[in-house]
Amino acid sequence: MPQGENDKLSTDPYKGVRDFYPRDMFLENYITSVMRETAERYGYVEYGASILERTELYTSKTSDEIVNEQTYTFEDRGGRSVTLRPEMTPSVARMVAAKRRELAFPLRLYSMPNIFRYERPQRGRLREHWQLNCDLFGVPGVEADAEVITLAHKIMRAFGAQDKDFEILINDRRTVVEALSQIGLEEKQVDAFLILLDKRSKFETEVGFMAEAENMIGKERFEAFEQWREKEETNSHQAGELIGALSKLGVDNVRVDTSLVRGFLYYTGTVFEVFDTIPQNRRSLFGGGRYDNLLEVFGAENIPAVGFGMGDVTMRDFLETRNLLPEYISATDLYLCVLGKDFLDYAGQLAEKLREQGLNVALDPTARKAADQIKTADKHGVLFVACVGGQEQKNKTLTVKNLKTGNETTVPEDKVGDFIWNQDV
Numbered sequence: 001m002p003q004g005e006n007d008k009l010s011t012d013p014y015k016g017v018r019d020f021y022p023r024d025m026f027l028e029n030y031i032t033s034v035m036r037e038t039a040e041r042y043g044y045v046e047y048g049a050s051i052l053e054r055t056e057l058y059t060s061k062t063s064d065e066i067v068n069e070q071t072y073t074f075e076d077r078g079g080r081s082v083t084l085r086p087e088m089t090p091s092v093a094r095m096v097a098a099k100r101r102e103l104a105f106p107l108r109l110y111s112m113p114n115i116f117r118y119e120r121p122q123r124g125r126l127r128e129h130w131q132l133n134c135d136l137f138g139v140p141g142v143e144a145d146a147e148v149i150t151l152a153h154k155i156m157r158a159f160g161a162q163d164k165d166f167e168i169l170i171n172d173r174r175t176v177v178e179a180l181s182q183i184g185l186e187e188k189q190v191d192a193f194l195i196l197l198d199k200r201s202k203f204e205t206e207v208g209f210m211a212e213a214e215n216m217i218g219k220e221r222f223e224a225f226e227q228w229r230e231k232e233e234t235n236s237h238q239a240g241e242l243i244g245a246l247s248k249l250g251v252d253n254v255r256v257d258t259s260l261v262r263g264f265l266y267y268t269g270t271v272f273e274v275f276d277t278i279p280q281n282r283r284s285l286f287g288g289g290r291y292d293n294l295l296e297v298f299g300a301e302n303i304p305a306v307g308f309g310m311g312d313v314t315m316r317d318f319l320e321t322r323n324l325l326p327e328y329i330s331a332t333d334l335y336l337c338v339l340g341k342d343f344l345d346y347a348g349q350l351a352e353k354l355r356e357q358g359l360n361v362a363l364d365p366t367a368r369k370a371a372d373q374i375k376t377a378d379k380h381g382v383l384f385v386a387c388v389g390g391q392e393q394k395n396k397t398l399t400v401k402n403l404k405t406g407n408e409t410t411v412p413e414d415k416v417g418d419f420i421w422n423q424d425v
């Protein structure tokens, strides 16, 4: 609240979240509609849930970093601990576990939730983002892993990206865990090392990571691990099967990265991330993997699951960098300028008739000079304008002007819809 007369409220949004003015909303809607359409093309159907979840949903099996450092958690008026969802996977697992007897499997679900994480805002990382989540329940085999990765690949292609623009990194968490225990690490050490490994790319230098790794598990063991990695990346059996399945589906920009383990504790097998090949966009575009045991925490029998999350912020950066974003066009098809107060009633009735034709029509009631009204239409990004005055009222016609080309065409009132639909815009 402002304290004194000169203390004005800030017009800035809260740190790390975005306002969406119409031009931003247009791009956001474009991005989410491409994601939705592609998910639906693969048979995924939409679900939703509340932003609010009980805090305990996240404390058993997600990521310590997210739970301890990144959640927005508060006590409600009844003394319950509530968290703004920092991801969707625990919510969808909860929902599937709750109705597992009624649901039919294989089950393909998608949603477009907003997600909250208390992060240091930076390129590709905000405190609120929208995230497409696609998850496939009930299929244990590699075909399911291949399907969700293919879907991720198709989403990129649907945005106009070429294979050379992005890279899909895959790994199998089990092989890393096995290698670490063979080197002699105990279970607790394995978990701690996996978390360090997940942060590998976030270290300023590789030397910094190596020093920390050697400190954690000892120089000899770390060297043994690095040797295993080198062998595994050129000759990975488990990943080989997945790479083969992907190749048959036309997905070839895939590489095994044995450092990739992902920070969430619920992943049990395949993990993958998609990266922009332009280093300036260094944050992952997609992150996902297989989580076959998560439903166990709800007392449900296990249902194998695999899926991914894909954020709107990183996708927008990707598209902007490559000039792949569409040009803004207002949802308003026609802006009616009124040439004086005397014609307002007629223009109002005409606008109603045009709307009945299916057009989105905005009427300017200010009776300013026509040029000023047209300027407003242009600033709003409306493509077509028409002025309403005595002549239009008498002839029952409108002269429709395309503000991009400057072309003007006189059309009977009842044909304006047909005329505008037939324009190539």
Ligand code: HAM
Pocket: 086, 087, 088, 089, 117, 119, 124, 125, 126, 127, 128, 129, 131, 133, 134, 135, 283, 284, 285, 286, 287, 288, 289, 306, 307, 308, 309, 310, 311, 312, 313, 314, 315
């Ligand atoms: P995640 O890797 O944390 O995975 O997030 C997935 C994607 O969400 C990232 O690749 C990125 O595009 C976007 N993202 C994440 N955090 C932020 C942020 N702070 N700002 C902007 N974008 C962000 C998960 O959340 C898993 N629950 C995904 C999953 C679904 N696994 C299986 N099913």
